[in-house]
Every structure is written in structure tokens, then in C-alpha cells.
Amino acid sequence: MKSLKGHLLIAAPSLLDPNFVRTVLLMLEHNEEGAAGIILNRPTDAEVTQIISQVFPDQEEFEWDKAIHLGGPVPGPLMVIHTMADLADQEILDGVYSCIDATKVQEIIRRRAEPSLIVANYAGWGPGQLEAEMEQDSWLTLPASVEHIFWSEAGDLWDGIVKQIHSARLAQLLGIRHFPADPSVN
Template sequence: MSRSPDSTDDGRNLTGKILIAMPGMSDPRFRRSVVLVCAHSEDGAMGLIVNRPLPEIDFGDLMEQLGIEADDSARRIEVRFGGPVEPGRGFVLHSVPEHGEDPEGRLRIGRALAMTTTRDILEDLAHGEGPETAVLTLGYAGWGPGQLEDEMLKNGWLTGEGAEELIFGEDHDAKWPLALKAQGIDPSLLSGAAGRA
């Protein structure tokens, strides 16, 4: 699971990029969403929505449900909706040193960004240890072979670079317009209808 996104020489690999839902997105679960692509290959794609907080779910309560005892040094970790697939499964999106080996259960997404699915990272965070910057997402977004590419051709998604503020920032309402503006697009000028010339 620790394969680097740089290990593919296909220029169309979207690992580490963000997907910005276009106004014409037909799936309401992804309306105005910003998705970090964590893995992309000919077998499909997997990503985490980065602008859907779950304020009703407290990290400490979640740790208690998992039987992980948090102490006074526990980090305040935001919990988010990562996508509609396996909503009961957790993914920790976090910063990592740019160099070094990735342990079992960690998928490096970029030079200083990774996703971990193992319980030990939750135990570390519950004791004030582990990565400096982290969020916990429940569920993920998944696409079968060719599905994401098809949605992009149908004007469902725009791609861009995944800036740290888009990924870890807490102003979720601002992320979608900021992601578009970073691509040079004024969100107020977008229409939900795709046209043909």
C-alpha cells in the first residue's frame, strides 16, 4: 500500500490532484465538493472529499466507540465525510516527512501527504502523538475502471493542484470557490449546463 504516485510514468495519473465538482454534477452527494485523489490507475480511482465536515461526530467519542482510550494530550482532530463508499470505515489524511519509508497501512499521496488506515495512527493521535496535521474521514469516493475519466469528459469534474489549505483548512464553505479560483475560474460565471458548439 506504500507505492508512490511518482512510480507511474503515465502523465494522466491524477494521484495527489484535486477534483472540483462542476455545477452540472448530477450526483447530489458530490455537489460543490472538492475531492483529493488518493489513488488512480487503470483499475479505477479512490479519493476523499475534503470539504464535508461531520460536526455531529466528535473524535473523542469515536475513539471511545473503538475502545481507544484518549488522554489529556489527545489532539483535536476534525472528522469529515470522505465519500459514500464504506461510510463506517475511517481514513486518516495526514502530513508526513518528505523522505523515509512508509509503514504498512500508509499510502503516500504526495511528497509530504499520506493516508493511513491502521488503528495505530488513531491510538497515536489519541495520546497527542503521530502526525502534526491530520483529519479523519469516514467513507471514501470510488470509481471503477474508466468511470472517473468518463465523468470528466462529461464536464462533471475539473482537476487542479491540492493545496494544503484546501486539504486541511477548516473553512469548508470557502474551499469549492477557492479551488476554482486557483484554476483561474470565477465560480459566479459557471453554468450548470454543458454546451456544444
């Protein structure tokens, strides 16, 4: 089995599970024991400022209007995806790290680190479950990049990645080495 750690898991257009419709996940773990990832494109209305008393019980005043993302349907600790090696619990891909250690999470939030994602909960699969879903064509995969993880382009992450995948497949079918993002300007 090839591990999908550090890859994106993109919901196929046909996937109708309300937890995962039009989602893009960053895979944090994938092995014989199962898989875990976080949804990248589900920001909530909650902001760091609103949860600060839970993260910093002794903190009096702290404001950061950064959105908390819903990482999936499985309850879990507050997690930060970031680019600071000194505050990493785990490297997900080159230069991108995850952290659930409370002291490190507090420091990342205190620094208002960017780029970063503050994530509550995660998505998890038991042994063989994700592979079975992939055999049913529920998911597409793509190696993750910093740009995908900390998406800042206008438009929806899922739409942007699905267009990239379709362009790459079309170029492959047609034997084209380079396919411009907007073929109409060609």
C-alpha cells in the first residue's frame, strides 16, 4: 500500500456524504491501521478570539479574527497546520507541519503565525476503509503543496483543484506537455 500522507484527498463530484461534499482534505496519516486527515476548505464562523479562554485560560485580552476550520466529523484536539519547524509535532510534507501539543498550539496562536490553519476535529478511516472508498471512485488524490494547503487564490479550493486535475488529465489524453490555466488566452 502506498501511503497518502502529505497528499490531498479530493471529494469526487459524485460523493454525496454531507460530511465530505466538495471537500479537500490534507492526509496526515495513512497506513495499514487506517488513515487520518483534515478538511482544508471548511472554515467555520468561530474565530480564535472566541475560543481563547479555552486555549489560554489565564489570558485576559487576546484578539485574532482568524477562522477556526472544521477538520472533519471526528472529535479531536485543536490542531494547527503551519510552517514553523521549531513548533512542530510532525512534518506532513516538506516545510508544512502539524501540532496538537497544547503548549506549542498556544505559542503558535500567541505569535499569530501565518500561514497557518487552526483546525478542530479531523476525518478518520479504519483499516481498509479509505481504500474501499477509493475503489468506489469517491475520492481523487493529488500530491499536496503549500499553495493548496494555505489556499489564498480567489475562488473555491475544491473548484480550483478539480479544474487542475481535469486540465492535467486532458493534457495527458491529448499529449500536451503544458496546458495553460486559461486556454482561451492561447
